[in-house]
Amino acid sequence: MKIVKASEWKPRESNKQDNRAILSTVQSIIAQVREKKDEALFSYTKELDGAILDTLLVTEDEKTKAWQQVDTTFIEALQKAADRIRMFHEKERRGSWWNMENDGSILGQIIRPLDRVGIYVPGGRAAYPSSVLMNAIPAIVAGVEDIVMVTPPDKNGSIPATTLVAAKIAGIDQIYKVGGAQAIAALAYGTESIIQVDKIVGPGNQYVALAKQLVYGQVDIDSIAGPSEVVVIADNNANPAYVAADLLAQAEHDPDAAAILLTSSKQLAERVAGEVEKQLANLERVEIATESLESNGAIVLTEGIKEAVELSNQIAPEHLELMVENPWELLGLIRHAGAVFLGSMSAETVGDYMAGPSHVLPTSGTARFSSALSVDTFIKKTSLISYSKTALQQDAKHIITLAEQEGLGAHAASIRIRMEDEA
Ligand SMILES: NC(=O)c1ccc[n+]([C@@H]2O[C@H](COP(=O)([O-])OP(=O)(O)OC[C@H]3O[C@@H](n4cnc5c(N)ncnc54)[C@H](O)[C@@H]3O)[C@@H](O)[C@H]2O)c1
Ligand SMILES: N[C@H](CO)Cc1c[nH]c[nH+]1
Numbered sequence: 001m002k003i004v005k006a007s008e009w010k011p012r013e014s015n016k017q018d019n020r021a022i023l024s025t026v027q028s029i030i031a032q033v034r035e036k037k038d039e040a041l042f043s044y045t046k047e048l049d050g051a052i053l054d055t056l057l058v059t060e061d062e063k064t065k066a067w068q069q070v071d072t073t074f075i076e077a078l079q080k081a082a083d084r085i086r087m088f089h090e091k092e093r094r095g096s097w098w099n100m101e102n103d104g105s106i107l108g109q110i111i112r113p114l115d116r117v118g119i120y121v122p123g124g125r126a127a128y129p130s131s132v133l134m135n136a137i138p139a140i141v142a143g144v145e146d147i148v149m150v151t152p153p154d155k156n157g158s159i160p161a162t163t164l165v166a167a168k169i170a171g172i173d174q175i176y177k178v179g180g181a182q183a184i185a186a187l188a189y190g191t192e193s194i195i196q197v198d199k200i201v202g203p204g205n206q207y208v209a210l211a212k213q214l215v216y217g218q219v220d221i222d223s224i225a226g227p228s229e230v231v232v233i234a235d236n237n238a239n240p241a242y243v244a245a246d247l248l249a250q251a252e253h254d255p256d257a258a259a260i261l262l263t264s265s266k267q268l269a270e271r272v273a274g275e276v277e278k279q280l281a282n283l284e285r286v287e288i289a290t291e292s293l294e295s296n297g298a299i300v301l302t303e304g305i306k307e308a309v310e311l312s313n314q315i316a317p318e319h320l321e322l323m324v325e326n327p328w329e330l331l332g333l334i335r336h337a338g339a340v341f342l343g344s345m346s347a348e349t350v351g352d353y354m355a356g357p358s359h360v361l362p363t364s365g366t367a368r369f370s371s372a373l374s375v376d377t378f379i380k381k382t383s384l385i386s387y388s389k390t391a392l393q394q395d396a397k398h399i400i401t402l403a404e405q406e407g408l409g410a411h412a413a414s415i416r417i418r419m420e421d422e423a
């Protein structure tokens with residue numbers, strides 16, 4: 001991995017999401033799916049996933065067979081993860097509220113789950129059963145009743161057994177074999193097989209992330225949860241082997257993933273670079289990780305810890321690890337990150353699988369304004385206003401003044417008519 005001085009390094013501005021070629025591909029996929037519906041889904045699945053399908057819905061038989069193909073240790077681990085995710089997200093649940101004011105009026109908020117959501121589970125370069133749980137459980141805790149899951153099939157037209165088992169554990173029934181931008185378009189506009197949803201959530205590669213951006217407005221989306229990213233801020237106390245392992249853990253996801261170390265210790269920088277070389281050689285996904293590190297990886301030498309924090313705030317990474325002597329002291333300075341991991345035992349991988357908070361997090365700098373997927377992702381709030389006579393009498397003249405100032409006479413009249421009745 002290259003070691004560069006902070007003064008000579010610039011964080012990438014976006015995850016190539018504005019790459020024109022990808023944009024035009026995704027726009028054309030969305031247009032085709034809108035026009036040709038299922039026919040376009042079958043055609044793109046053949047072209048992009050190499051699978052010839054005659055139906056998109058996963059059958060009960062496929063789900064049953066999946067249970068026979070996975071071992072009990074995997075089921076046990078998934079169940080443990082599901083319990084942790086549920087426990088964490090139960091804490092986020094909040095109900096409607098209203099207050100009676102002194103003048104007898106009632107003001108509040110009605111909180112309701114969304115009716116129907118689509119969850120995208122990535123499946124191109126790897127199966128992601130963990131992402132099934134991380135998407136679906138917060139939705140179920142929020143009370144969403146209709147959840148549609150989409151995920152790409154392999155070239156034999158199958159969904160990995162591990163993904164189907166995770167769906168069963170999470171409580172998801174409707175699963176469709178379709179991935180990429182075409183799956184997002186199907187959820188946004190509906191096809192003969194796939195019903196239109198109100199919101200699409202879930203992580204994916206650049207095609208998926210960009211398609212979500214383009215259908216926003218037709219439906220809601222959670223965030224831009226694109227190719228994975230990690231920033232590690234480390235000092236001389238950090239274990240270089242741990243730091244290297246955590247950089248590689250994100251780099252192996254995708255050639256577009258990003259892994260960055262920010263440190264003021266030249267010694268640590270050199271040790272981590274050495275460790276990365278050593279550990280990289282033993283990785284199964286060595287090619288993906290190498291490409292990712294070459295295009296988006298860096299070890300950045302800062303003047304001090306403060307500069308490291310400033311750079312990290314500029315990047316607004318999906319994951320931020322604080323591998324420093326006193327991580328809690330640094331936490332107050334962190335303004336933007338999807339999730340923060342404190343101390344040497346909090347490997348980012350813990351958050352990927354088991355800690356409890358959803359691993360679906362904003363990427364490409366969008367942690368500046370977006371949050372982790374949570375129960376809040378699946379609710380909407382309706383304001384509740386019940387005015388009393390006393391309240392209207394007290395406020396009438398101010399409302400009329402504001403309405404007239406805006407030149408909206410009918411607004412003013414709707415208050416006057418009530419006041420005249422009063423007389
Ligand atoms: N941010 C998060 O919360 C989070 C969580 C988990 C995973 N991830 C990320 O999800 C991503 C998973 O990516 P993946 O590729 O393995 O699976 P994926 O399911 O996201 O994408 C696979 C699909 O991409 C489409 N595609 C691939 N090449 C294409 C092309 N040339 N033209 C048009 N469409 C094309 C195909 O339709 C294919 O089915 C990784 O980047 C990983 O880092 C992010
Ligand atoms: N690191 C990914 C989020 O960016 C999530 C994941 C799933 N499986 C392994 N990791």
Ligand SMILES: [Zn+2]
Pocket residue numbers: 228249250253349352
């Ligand atoms: Zn990961």
